[in-house]
Amino acid sequence: MLRPIIEITKEMREVFSHYELTKKELKRTEELIDKIENQKITISVIGQFKRGKSMLVNSILGDKILPIGIVPVTAVVTTIEYGEKAATVRFDNGIIKEIPFEDMAEYINEQSNTDNHLGVRQVAVYSPSDFLQGGITLVDTPGVGSVHQKNTDEAYAFVKESDAVIFMLSVDSPINQIEVEFLKNAKEFASKFYFVVNKIDTIDNDDLNDYMAYCTDLIKRLMDVDNIQIFAVSAKKNIGVEELKAAVRHDCETTVREIIEQSAGLKMKDIGASALSQIMLYRTTLQMTGKQFEFTFDELSKTFDDLRKEAEDYCEHFRSNPKMLEAKLNDIKNKLSYEVSRLFRIDYYYDISSVDFYRGGKVDEEGRRDLREDFMKAVNDIFSELENTIKSVFMFKEENTFTVTQRIYDVNKLTRRLIRLRTELERTPKEQAAIDANRKPEFKPVNCD
Ligand SMILES: Nc1nc2c(ncn2[C@@H]2O[C@H](COP(=O)(O)OP(=O)(O)O)[C@@H](O)[C@H]2O)c(=O)[nH]1
Numbered sequence: 001m002l003r004p005i006i007e008i009t010k011e012m013r014e015v016f017s018h019y020e021l022t023k024k025e026l027k028r029t030e031e032l033i034d035k036i037e038n039q040k041i042t043i044s045v046i047g048q049f050k051r052g053k054s055m056l057v058n059s060i061l062g063d064k065i066l067p068i069g070i071v072p073v074t075a076v077v078t079t080i081e082y083g084e085k086a087a088t089v090r091f092d093n094g095i096i097k098e099i100p101f102e103d104m105a106e107y108i109n110e111q112s113n114t115d116n117h118l119g120v121r122q123v124a125v126y127s128p129s130d131f132l133q134g135g136i137t138l139v140d141t142p143g144v145g146s147v148h149q150k151n152t153d154e155a156y157a158f159v160k161e162s163d164a165v166i167f168m169l170s171v172d173s174p175i176n177q178i179e180v181e182f183l184k185n186a187k188e189f190a191s192k193f194y195f196v197v198n199k200i201d202t203i204d205n206d207d208l209n210d211y212m213a214y215c216t217d218l219i220k221r222l223m224d225v226d227n228i229q230i231f232a233v234s235a236k237k238n239i240g241v242e243e244l245k246a247a248v249r250h251d252c253e254t255t256v257r258e259i260i261e262q263s264a265g266l267k268m269k270d271i272g273a274s275a276l277s278q279i280m281l282y283r284t285t286l287q288m289t290g291k292q293f294e295f296t297f298d299e300l301s302k303t304f305d306d307l308r309k310e311a312e313d314y315c316e317h318f319r320s321n322p323k324m325l326e327a328k329l330n331d332i333k334n335k336l337s338y339e340v341s342r343l344f345r346i347d348y349y350y351d352i353s354s355v356d357f358y359r360g361g362k363v364d365e366e367g368r369r370d371l372r373e374d375f376m377k378a379v380n381d382i383f384s385e386l387e388n389t390i391k392s393v394f395m396f397k398e399e400n401t402f403t404v405t406q407r408i409y410d411v412n413k414l415t416r417r418l419i420r421l422r423t424e425l426e427r428t429p430k431e432q433a434a435i436d437a438n439r440k441p442e443f444k445p446v447n448c449d
């Protein structure tokens with residue numbers, strides 16, 4: 001008998017609450033529970049740049065909210081929720097600023113905010129559109145596959161937060177490898193997909209029907225399902241958009257809880273894996289003798305020193321190049337994961353993302369950006385987090401042997417429980433997919449003359 005995902009999620013929350021180490025996972029789990037209980041659904045529009053994502057969002061909302069363009073335009077994630085018209089910008093350094101609606105493009109556009117040098121984490125927009133009523137957050141993402149790698153990373157990072165996805169294709173160029181990869185990744189996190197083929201105003205009906213048949217077939221294979229929901233639209237001419245809106249609204253009114261729960265189940269697998277690697281580190285440290293610990297800790301401190309030196313040299317050369325610095329930050333995380341795995345003989349992973357370093361930076365006399373300080377701060381933050389984790393675990397060893405043995409016994413018990421919960425999560429999506437597959441596809445040939 002399958003248990004509801006919310007029950008498994010709550011039990012995982014209980015497991016995480018035992019450790020200081022799984023604080024991050026606990027927070028993410030609590031956010032998911034909040035989303036399920038309050039039925040807040042996040043629907044992201046994703047796909048390659050220039051497919052017409054921003055234009056579709058405008059068309060859905062019936063308002064020209066987002067900037068559109070012939071060149072890659074959207075550089076940052078924009079969330080749109082129900083409310084009186086307003087816009088706020090959240091920066092990487094935590095500052096939130098309310099901005100006039102008309103100024104939005106300055107922060108979102110690749111042209112005015114190249115490489116996101118303003119350090120914008122997200123733009124949050126509020127719109128009184130009926131479509132958003134009842135807890136829907138619609139998200140416009142930067143497209144994947146343009147020369148702006150950062151935009152691709154942002155889009156990937158945001159897919160992790162999505163419950164449902166509007167995957168955008170267009171008739172002017174077929175689905176490519178980058179999109180295929182992106183779709184596979186999205187499948188790991190989102191539970192509901194709407195496929196949209198845009199720009200149908202530019203081809204005739206016969207071609208359109210052939211193209212839709214081609215896309216439907218291809219996507220079914222890629223998604224490994226028997227049925228998909230696919231819509232032919234013109235965001236520009238507002239054709240087919242009502243059908244898409246109706247389908248999304250219908251699902252949100254009838255099965256919102258299932259959609260959110262299923263996507264929470266997928267995300268919990270990711271969270272569970274990350275928690276398990278923290279708990280393994282805890283257990284291994286707890287079992288070490290004082291000598292072993294000292295040796296391991298010395299080795300790790302040496303690694304910190306070497307990497308810090310490497311980072312310092314590196315940022316001398318690339319002080320104005322956020323892309324290179326970001327890549328280096330991920331490189332450092334990879335090297336640390338490797339070292340921890342080697343020294344503690346466990347699987348240890350750092351979440352590789354590229355959105356955790358403030359790119360606002362200073363500007364020198366020649367008007368060049370100097371990101372060294374922010375970069376080194378990010379590097380040191382990575383080290384000190386790990387250092388504190390390991391030190392705090394080791395503090396327990398100061399206690400008497402009985403307490404340590406008891407702790408090891410407890411952690412073993414909790415680890416087994418966590419592994420069992422993850423196995424339980426593995427089982428649910430397939431059953432749910434079968435339920436999904438029974439829905440009929442929505443595509444009807446469209447007359448766009
Ligand atoms: N003909 C046609 N052009 C469109 C349509 N939707 C978007 N475009 C154009 O495609 C380009 C990219 O649109 P945009 O929304 O910025 O794409 P995004 O990068 O995916 O957000 C712009 O030049 C739009 O005018 C459509 O339905 N029909």
Ligand SMILES: [Mg+2]
Nearest residue numbers: 053054073074
């Ligand atoms: Mg866009």
